[in-house]
Amino acid sequence: MPSSFDFSHPPFDCLSPGERQRVADTVDIGYYTPGTAVLTPDTPATHMHVLIKGHVQHIEGGEVVAVYGPDDFYGARATMAGHSSGVFTALDEVIAYLLPRATLQVLIADNARFSALLFADISRRLSAAAENSHSHEFLSLMMVRVRDAFVRKPFFVDGGLDLVSVCASLSEHGLTNALVRDTGPDGQARVGMFTTTDLRDALLRPEPPGALAVREVARYDLITVSPDTELFEALLVMIRHRVHRVLVREGEHILGVLGQLDLMSYISNHSHLIAMQVEQAANLEELQRAARQVDGLVALLHRGGVRIEVISTLVSELNGQLFSRLWALIAPPELVAHSCLLVMGSEGRGEQVLKTDQDNALILRDGFEHPDLAAVAQRFSDALAGIGYPPCPGQIMLTNPLWRQPLTGFKTTITDWLLGHHPDGPMHLAVFLDARPVAGDHSLLAQAQQHLRTLFSGSAPLLARFAGAVDQFNEPGHWWDRLGGLRGRDEQRFDLKKLGTFPIVHGARALALEHGLSCLGTRERLQALASAGQLDATLVRDLVDALHYLMGLKLQHNLRQQALGEAVHNEVRLSDLGTLERDLLKDSLAIIKRFRQHLHSHFRLDAL
Structure with missing residues (x-):
């Protein structure tokens, strides 16, 4: 057999070394000229074919069901049955590996995943395919660089500050460590670190904490990594030096502190850290930085073999928090309190993965008005575009007055979509049925959707028109x-x-x-x-x-x-x-x- 047989394609990539050797020892090569009938119901089927060159057309019951090209395989079922139910014809010059029935029988008997990928129903085949692709998620995440992980912003205190004041400041900011700016014995500026572990040791000293300067207990032998260091290397550095935190420095600029818990959390649950950054975002720039990580998370999880339904659920949760935080940053508090912001379509169903166009709406409490509503809606849409969500071509978003109305107005519009002659009525109803609240008073959406269900209730013609x-x-x-x-x-x-x-x-x-x-x-x-x-x-x-x-x-x-x-x-x-x-x-x-x-x-x- 030529040494170039490619075991990297399913289902051959799930074979063991011994099984691959069996293939290598028994496979042959076939050559077919254009128009040749490679497999027919009238001839015995003795080999499964794996194409090296050319294309083969499969006709079943007079209907073309597939055309195979290089690296594709065909004829496995026919080989096991001993005959083909369809006709396989060479469309051009074809060269193919020929795997004999005896070898195929052994592989099917010994390797359940190989068998499932070839012959099982769609549920078992999909399960086998997912299992076959699932590996190295941990390794994939570990190849991420420090700058992509959650690096805590530096919190500095002066070296002369007493420990009680330092602890009060840490408590106020919800932190467990601080960087200490100080001057060393040689007169040179230096940076140290004070942690709760240092506080424990300080309490054993004879001086009261209120009389003890933080410079006296801080540690200055800090381990430093650059933002381009891979997470795997950063973890090794922590293990090697027996430390739980490293300083992240780019040149002379200190970017922050990477803790071992944050690093491991990133590896085990990257989405949690993105959610934390979304929640703590104080402005649009910080929120955009967090949002940009979502697509990277999706790519990492996909490469790691994580199931699509798990990825879409994670993305849905993150996006919901992102939209809520963005609305809180842009909309006045009174508008947030008297409205319900919703996402719709695949985003509402939790089936959106990568960013697509904006599908959102706003239901206002009856009687509430805001003079700057249109401007707020535009700022929200512009901010979403800055994060990576382009405007909806169908204008299904807050900037369209149709999709920002009081509850009573929405009920009237829903009725018109259903009973009137609005050309987009059925699809607007479909989009609205998938709405999910992400901020404000969720009961407003519940009331609007209940109105929609009541209109449909018991009306077979309306349901049929919708379906x-x-x-x-x-x-x-x-x-x-x-x-x-x-x-x-x-x-x-x-x-x-x-x-x-x-x-x-x-x-x-x-x-x-x-x-x-x-x-x-x-x-x-x-x-x-x-x-x-x-x-x-x-x-x-x-x-x-x-x-x-x-x-x-x-x-x-x-x-x-x-x-x-x-x-x-x-x-x-x-x-x-x-x-x-x-x-x-x-x-x-x-x-x-x-x-x-x-x-x-x-x-x-x-x-x-």
């Missing part, structure tokens, strides 16, 4: 029919939101509305429907798995777009997907198709 939006982005025919040609496959694009997640999200939203469920997340809505006996549990499991797969695939490609300096979007090229990714995408589309059929039957959409 019908599930077909808004549907495309005629079988989507995979368009993969017939080699060039077409290379150029083919798939919208992960419109054709992928939207039907699941909106279908769950419509069913939750019908049954009076107040939960916001798509997964929570689906699981609540299953628990109530309103949706088949197996379908719910598959829908949740498909949703998470599509969200993860979108995040993966969005991070790649960011790294390349491209604008983040929802489209993915099929040529960028590996075999397993395309198979899982097909599985997900099949599940979505089943869900659409259920919705059409349940809401009688074909009769509309």
Whole structure:
């Protein structure tokens, strides 16, 4: 076998050294000219194929279901069955590794993850894929540099200050240590550190604390690291010198103090430290610095194999705190008290990961007015744009008077969206149903949403009209029919939101509305429907798995777009997907198709 067999691609990356050697000892190479039938129902299937060069088209029941390219594999099921149910044809000159059935049988029997990635249903395949990618989260975080961690701002006291005064100052600021500015015996300026441990030792001295200068008990042999030091190295420095804190210095400028607890907290729970910085932000600049770390956290967690639903939940919590803090910095206290700030859409559902456009609104208490409301809304929108949230193209945000109204006005608008002829009414209702309060009086949103549910209650035609939006982005025919040609496959694009997640999200939203469920997340809505006996549990499991797969695939490609300096979007090229990714995408589309059929039957959409 050529030494270049690539074990880095799934499912071969989960093989043990011994299993890889078995592949190396038994694999062969096949050559096929353009137009050759590589596998057919009429010939025995004896080998699984892994493409080295060229493209192979798979036709099943007269329909093109896939086109495979370099590093893709095909024919595993056919090999185990001994025959193929479809026709695999070389579109150009093809060279492929041929893995014999005997080797494949041993790998499947000995390696459960390899078997799951090849043959299991979507739930087991997704679980196996997630387990296979999960590793090195700790290592990834440790490769972060000190400047990216939580470095506490320096708090200085004069060396001549007595210990009682120093402790009073520490208590006032909620600190446990201070940097001491002093002059050494040689007349040179020096910086020391005073901690509660030094206070313990000072209390054992004969002088009373009120008569003891902090310079007498501070330590001046401080260990220093630069902000570009990797966290792993900073931790080693602490261990090596048996200290719990190091001074972070850039040239002669002291940036602050990095504590061992903060360092370990960053590694184990980076999100907690971002939340702390958001909470303590005293101005927009400090808040922006904290907000900029969120995307970095997302990338680190994704590289570490953390599940997409965990990442989205963390981001949702952080963003909620960020919006709340930003509103408190910009809006006058009386406006905060007499209104409810809400986020909507995927942000409201807790399914937003990377920053997209602004989707927010403000409900005012009836009778309350603020003369500068429009200016405050504009400052809030501008500040969000500065953090990385561009204005919403559809103007679904505070700067639009439609989305900042008193409670009574919102109820009237909701009624018009539902019963009137507003062209964007159904989608505005969908966005509003996903609203989540982040600041102010949360009861205002609860009252508005209860009004919306009351309007829908018991009205099958209105519910059907609302649910019908599930077909808004549907495309005629079988989507995979368009993969017939080699060039077409290379150029083919798939919208992960419109054709992928939207039907699941909106279908769950419509069913939750019908049954009076107040939960916001798509997964929570689906699981609540299953628990109530309103949706088949197996379908719910598959829908949740498909949703998470599509969200993860979108995040993966969005991070790649960011790294390349491209604008983040929802489209993915099929040529960028590996075999397993395309198979899982097909599985997900099949599940979505089943869900659409259920919705059409349940809401009688074909009769509309």
